[in-house]
Amino acid sequence: MSERSGQVTAESTAAEAAIVAVEGDPAVDGTAVHKRNLADSAPTSTTGRLTERLRQMRGRGAMEIGVIFVLLQIGCIVYYLVDPQGFPYLEKANFNVLSQSIPVLAILAIGAGILIIAGEFDLSLGANFTFCALVFTRWYSDGASPWTATGMALITGISIALLNGILTTKAKIPSFIVTLGMMLFWEGAALFYNGTTATLMVPSETMKAIFAGDLGFFRGQVIWLLVLGGLFWLMVHRHRLGNHIFAVGGNPAAARAISINPARVKIIAFCILGLCVAIAAILTAVRTGSVQPGSGRGLELRAIAAAVVGGVSLSGGRGSVLGMVLGAALILTVQDILLLGGAPGFYLDLFVGLIIVAAAFFNRMIEGKAE
Amino acid sequence: MSAIAPSAEPAGNGATTMSPTATEARTGEALLELSGITKQYGPNTVLDDVSFTIHQGEVVGLLGDNGAGKSTLVKTMSGVVLADEGEYLWRGEKLGTINRQETEKRGVETIFQDSALVPSMTITRNIFMGREITNPIGLMKIKKMNEIAAQILDSVVTIEGIKSPNQLVGSLSGGQQQAVAIARAVHFKRSLLILDEPTSALAVRATEALLNYLLQLKKEGVSSVLVTHNLHHAFQVCDRHIVMNHGRKILDVRREDTSVEELTAAVVEGPEGLRRHREGKPLA
Numbered sequence: 288m289s290e291r292s293g294q295v296t297a298e299s300t301a302a303e304a305a306i307v308a309v310e311g312d313p314a315v316d317g318t319a320v321h322k323r324n325l326a327d328s329a330p331t332s333t334t335g336r337l338t339e340r341l342r343q344m345r346g347r348g349a350m351e352i353g354v355i356f357v358l359l360q361i362g363c364i365v366y367y368l369v370d371p372q373g374f375p376y377l378e379k380a381n382f383n384v385l386s387q388s389i390p391v392l393a394i395l396a397i398g399a400g401i402l403i404i405a406g407e408f409d410l411s412l413g414a415n416f417t418f419c420a421l422v423f424t425r426w427y428s429d430g431a432s433p434w435t436a437t438g439m440a441l442i443t444g445i446s447i448a449l450l451n452g453i454l455t456t457k458a459k460i461p462s463f464i465v466t467l468g469m470m471l472f473w474e475g476a477a478l479f480y481n482g483t484t485a486t487l488m489v490p491s492e493t494m495k496a497i498f499a500g501d502l503g504f505f506r507g508q509v510i511w512l513l514v515l516g517g518l519f520w521l522m523v524h525r526h527r528l529g530n531h532i533f534a535v536g537g538n539p540a541a542a543r544a545i546s547i548n549p550a551r552v553k554i555i556a557f558c559i560l561g562l563c564v565a566i567a568a569i570l571t572a573v574r575t576g577s578v579q580p581g582s583g584r585g586l587e588l589r590a591i592a593a594a595v596v597g598g599v600s601l602s603g604g605r606g607s608v609l610g611m612v613l614g615a616a617l618i619l620t621v622q623d624i625l626l627l628g629g630a631p632g633f634y635l636d637l638f639v640g641l642i643i644v645a646a647a648f649f650n651r652m653i654e655g656k657a658e
Numbered sequence: 659m660s661a662i663a664p665s666a667e668p669a670g671n672g673a674t675t676m677s678p679t680a681t682e683a684r685t686g687e688a689l690l691e692l693s694g695i696t697k698q699y700g701p702n703t704v705l706d707d708v709s710f711t712i713h714q715g716e717v718v719g720l721l722g723d724n725g726a727g728k729s730t731l732v733k734t735m736s737g738v739v740l741a742d743e744g745e746y747l748w749r750g751e752k753l754g755t756i757n758r759q760e761t762e763k764r765g766v767e768t769i770f771q772d773s774a775l776v777p778s779m780t781i782t783r784n785i786f787m788g789r790e791i792t793n794p795i796g797l798m799k800i801k802k803m804n805e806i807a808a809q810i811l812d813s814v815v816t817i818e819g820i821k822s823p824n825q826l827v828g829s830l831s832g833g834q835q836q837a838v839a840i841a842r843a844v845h846f847k848r849s850l851l852i853l854d855e856p857t858s859a860l861a862v863r864a865t866e867a868l869l870n871y872l873l874q875l876k877k878e879g880v881s882s883v884l885v886t887h888n889l890h891h892a893f894q895v896c897d898r899h900i901v902m903n904h905g906r907k908i909l910d911v912r913r914e915d916t917s918v919e920e921l922t923a924a925v926v927e928g929p930e931g932l933r934r935h936r937e938g939k940p941l942a
Contacts, residue, residue, distance in 0.1 A: 339822070526792075
């Protein structure tokens with residue numbers, strides 16, 4: 288079989304395959320025309336492998352968004368080269384802004400997106416974000432060590448999400464309604480815990496260097512995104528757990544029949560969201576130095592929107608980490624372009640809204656094709 | 659062409675589970691024994707005191723009209739549904755708890771009517787779903803899984819149109835999907851294969867391949883339960899036939915002691931038809 292593998296490519300026709308089969312086994316009769324040789328069909332050339340990769344990306348909904356993102360970047364760079372004063376895109380100030388905002392939304396989108404792949408939603412993401420940021424700043428400004436404050440924020444984020452997960456899976460209440468209620472609960476809890484005034488913190492230099500370091504053209508948040516993005520990519524697309532997350536979101540009955548426990552997988556996905564929320568909250572708190580109840584309001588919808596723009600299917604079972612990150616980057620880049628172009632504030636939401644609807648439309652088309 | 663797909667060497671943390679007992683045990687030994695199984699859904703008794711035994715290496719046809727209780731019985735055997743009353747014995751031992759995890763561990767695999775696959779995942783990932791080949795920290799060996807998946811698909815099921823193991827299952831036809839589900843069950847060498855209407859979506863050639871496959875599995879000591887509407891398919895391969903009617907077992911007979919006509923009478927007309935057939939009267 289191995290000596291044949293070089294001859295047959297993924298595109299080989301049935302006739303070619305038949306010839307190869309006859310050569311390999313003289314006893315094969317005429318019916319061999321219909322015999323496939325999948326084992327030999329793995330792409331052997333570099334282009335073949337690349338095509339295969341792109342096809343997989345496409346299947347996960349990450350290709351279109353990638354192409355759009357690259358085209359947008361090229362357009363921006365060309366525009367900047369033509370008119371650097373009127374459109375200061377490739378400037379340090381602009382990259383500083385983008386590299387602070389994109390990682391936070393992208394990390395939230397990864398959390399929200401993984402949960403959506405598993406077939407659930409968390410609308411309390413924004414309230415959880417606020418609460419984590421408050422816990423972090425208050426512990427820190429009350430004199431706790433940065434590690435304690437960070438640990439407390441992580442525990443808070445994961446616990447809030449874990450509670451959602453347990454209520455959703457054990458009590459079998461749809462996550463939409465559980466987390467809608469929990470959103471209001473944790474918004475109220477934030478006021479109870481902190482009062483209406485903003486909590487301030489003065490992060491130490493080390494802390495700034497770790498969570499919001501100035502790397503010249505970029506800010507340190509980008510490193511966090513790259514590291515977390517890489518880890519979550521490994522987990523979602525290469526780890527056994529990721530396979531189970533896709534299975535549970537794509538067809539829970541099939542997962543159960545093969546003895547994957549959907550409740551367990553969903554609870555893990557909720558916890559991942561909690562972890563992402565806490566990290567994003569810490570990154571934001573260190574950057575801004577102040578947190579106010581209600582500051583995370585609406586983030587849940589933006590995170591879900593970023594995931595959907597990135598090709599995550601709202602019905603579960605489909606999506607990619609790369610897409611989620613690109614979705615967040617695309618939304619914020621478009622906002623940035625509008626700001627640089629001097630568009631009035633209300634245009635921002637208007638355009639972001641359009642992008643979301645357009646992305647959902649494209650996804651629908653791709654899904655239609657896949658099924 | 660080898661009959662059985664080349665199986666994966668157990669890798670990582672036992673990702674590929676095989677039941678060694680499946681081949682060790684003597685053919686004919688009782689594998690699954692159900693006695694007095696009763697199940698009610700509200701006021702409806704869907705299974706009424708059903709008892710039977712499935713032996714090692716036996717192919718059993720489970721027949722019956724719609725609503726006879728076949729599906730519930732299948733779910734009871736696979737541990738998805740818990741019976742209200744009755745005993746579930748596996749190789750003569752009573753299971754402490756009966757659930758899907760326990761039956762899975764013992765090598766019971768069900769291929770459901772509405773194929774047990776995830777449309778948004780690739781063929782490879784579906785085949786290895788829940789039994790991924792991984793390294794010690796759980797990262798999947800995708801290349802290896804792809805290679806094995808391709809070999810399985812080549813040798814187990816002759817279904818045309820599958821281009822690559824990386825194809826999404828959602829892009830396959832119903833018959834192709836069923837073939838993938840069967841290939842998966844076959845590859846993991848289960849000790850009891852329950853096929854719920856497996857041939858309903860398959861073309862003639864694929865059906866023939868599947869039925870031959872059950873016979874080959876039998877030689878290896880694997881038992882299977884074939885749930886079907888098609889009496890001719892069942893008669894062709896099954897050693898024994900169990901006919902269900904309104905939640906009751908009305909016939910449990912070896913192939914040599916029955917005929918397609920008798921089975922037809924039992925399935926279509928229940929106990930009444932069976933009695934009439936035995937008295938030598940034709941179907942009403």
